[in-house]
Amino acid sequence: MEKPANMFDRDSEWRSLTRFASHPGEGAALGVVYGRRRQGKTFLLDAACRALGGFYFSATEATEAESLSRLGAELSAFLGLPSPLSFTDWYQAVDALLSLGRQGPIPVVIDEFPYLVQATPALPSIVQRAYAPGREERTSSQTRLLLCGSALSFMSRLLSGSAPLRGRAGLEMVVHTLDYRLAGEFWRVPDPNLAVLLNSVVGGTPAYRNEFTLGDTPADREDFDGWVVRNVLERDSPLFREARHLLAEEPSLRDTGLYHSVLAAVAAGNTTRGGIASFIGRKASDLGHPLTVLEDSGLVLREADAFRAGRSTYSIAEPLVTFYHAVMRPEWSRLDRPGLAARVWEQSGKRFYGTVVGPRFEAICRDWCQFHADPESFGGIPSHVGRGIVNDAAQRRSHEVDVAVLGHADGERRPLLAIGEAKWGDVIGMGHLDRLRRIRSILEAHPALNASHTRLLLFSGVGFTEELAQLASEERDIVLVDTQRLYYGA
Template sequence: MLAKPEAVFDRHAEWEALARFATSPAASARFGVVSGRRRQGKTFLLDALARATDGFYFAATEDTELESLRRFGRALAARAGTGGAFELHSWEEALRRLYAVVPDGLIIIDELPYLLSASPSLASQLQHVLDPGGVARETSSKLLVCGSAMAVMGNLLAGNAPLRGRASLELVVPPMDYRTAAEFWGVADQPELAVLLHSIVGGTPAYRHEFVHSDAPAGLGDFDSWVIRTVLNPAVPLFREARYLLAEETGARDTPLYHGVLGAIALGHNTRGGIAGYLERPSTNIGHPLTVLEDCGLVAKEPDAFRTGRSTYRIAEPLITFYSAVMRRNWSFLERGMAEQAWQAGQETFRAQVVGPHFEQLCREFALRNAYTLFGEPPSTVAAGTVADQAARTQIQIDVAVLGTDGAVLSLGEAKWRQTMGIAHLDRLRRARDLLAAKGHRVARTRLACYSGAGFTDELRKVANAEGVLLVDLPALYADPS
């Protein structure tokens, strides 16, 4: 196994999968696909892999087919040591030359969607060379293709796509989980700061250095100043990143509509009807942008744990949530360079509409990652849910519902970012458990859970200790699960 370079932070599973693919002793050619949202470090990983294996690496750019073939010809000639450039007239010819130059090593083609955009037949040509009788079959080369356009990469191996069934590796490089991100930013020992920071930059590694000039908050007291001097500063690349992400990922033409949909979700209007109502448009008008945002991984559609057919939408990229809820609403300040005023105007929205829901999502991730320890078995579902209380003519919101593989309710949890939780919160969970039992749900193994960013009352701690109620505060949320 290839040793992971010290410059690659974490990514142990990803590196192991890539290294195993690259060093496979298989005598025949292999094909793999690497994908993931932009800025997750895919290129960094693949470049490190190419260097470690002396592989051939080609990074595509947004060019015409002719210019891409010219660049590819120059890269191949450099690899062959001939100097100059190979004159290539088609990708069919280019692929034949590729396997002739690299018959037994690693080949990496990064940002494949750029090539596919200019040359849609490239996928079929790749299929042809990989099929029995194709030129790749005469070699032992390993070909990796990579891309950030999630919709394009997702369709590469789907359905009747030409390359379906050809890949021996399908690797998605996700954002870092919240604990790893805290370590990466150097705030693992400051959980409140870690939550606030993650609510803006999430687990995207590129935002740590390139996008903020390696500027990280010195402590909780420096957080507000950090937001003003980085995220809200027009001279810092992170300032425009959310808008660039939307444009790059979706290719949206009706940009105001897409921003409107994201803004509605960011402010808590997270059902299809709620989004349409907030925008004062028919729900049919928002179907297409929602589908596009889902396909490119910027929005996630999440089913209700207890109500079949009901689902909510969540923005999957924290920076876009922050932009939609805080920056876009205070743009009149920001475009005049008045970052402090913009932050002053947007802080309350940030705490309530951004950090609060984000904290709930972190709690669900905590429950999922620690399910064996906390509930004794793996879950089939960890999601939010609503329980109807007809007697009180209300609904009880369950922020962290954990369901077992047999459908049993393993846990019901409530999460509060700014509230010290007490008996009233526990009573609400008890009521939800009783209502679910009355509807036929299995609750014998249900563990009630309270997640709080502000702590718990002494009374709740006493009752929790006696009844086995799970209490998770910020230190527990970031504690080493071992």
């Protein structure tokens, strides 16, 4: 089915959704759709219902009785009935939704499903009962029921382990944030350096472009500072409190003070459990639960060290949350007063470029290696791209590796296709190359990795010295990547 003309990207999601919703197979089917807020889930599901003549219901925070009353009224209007339907419980309501598919496949969407479960904790079990094998309400229906929500920790558990709905769903779709390249295209920013700066603030969340900024896009790099002030730091802007709302909307985050402190620690560059614990004044052993909750909520990413088994680092998944904790939260009392936003931003530049843009640029470089680079750049197809720490016993120090490209294991030692260094604000020269060569020589003795053909990747937002550029043109194992190549090349 043709995708709506006003829907940006989401080609894969649209194909999967419409395929499920219009599937001609006998019997009712169940699907689950979830993702962080502001990613366009509602727009996607509503468009599918409009295209296929389906029924869409968006739940709100309400009592069970009020939700059932609203559902009855909206379902009656959908069916063209003269008076509202009345449901005494969700058993009746779910069966009524299943009855919509007696004449053929039809999508039926319950959006913000977690709100309904808050008032009726047994609702997942009620849906399970409705889909029990052999029930006439299920076998005689072709309803394609889609449960949607933004509470990632809750929605991801609907189909896991011993959950009532495990094994019932024919679709489990996660609506992700836009990839950095798509985000640059969506914001219509042709300058790749400006695209990196913009992505470091708002990431790839579609709603931030139109609904939250009214389509205001920085005209050029000179306009970027003004754009940040008027759209993010001004206290009347919707983005001003958005990072706080993202935490408040996640029901599993109860001790919000602790979670804000953990996120502040990560935003400040403390990426290990020990570093986070030291920053917030807790024992490392006390952080297992809050880190797991943040990870399950989609706010924090845990990445295994590419070189040391059992060691992980943490990063914030949503750039706006990083920006809030690194730039806004330390200055909140001043930002909450009128007329000081521009002054705060002027004084926050060093912190922004060091703790926000730098790590975001590194993440973009890793994404380029994983999803956009020509495998010839590495001499092989990457299976995993990460980062890690390499111990240098001879020099009694540790080296951070921003990019580690691992190939598919074809023997006892996994091929290390490339290692890389990413510097947003530095002109990269021979010193950076020598450092990578030193790291590669250490990794040649790694018991689990084959570094005999490892290439050296150098990423820069500023450029490279002439000496390094000349050497890279002569030696195949040196690969230089600027922002133009990150956004438009392979």
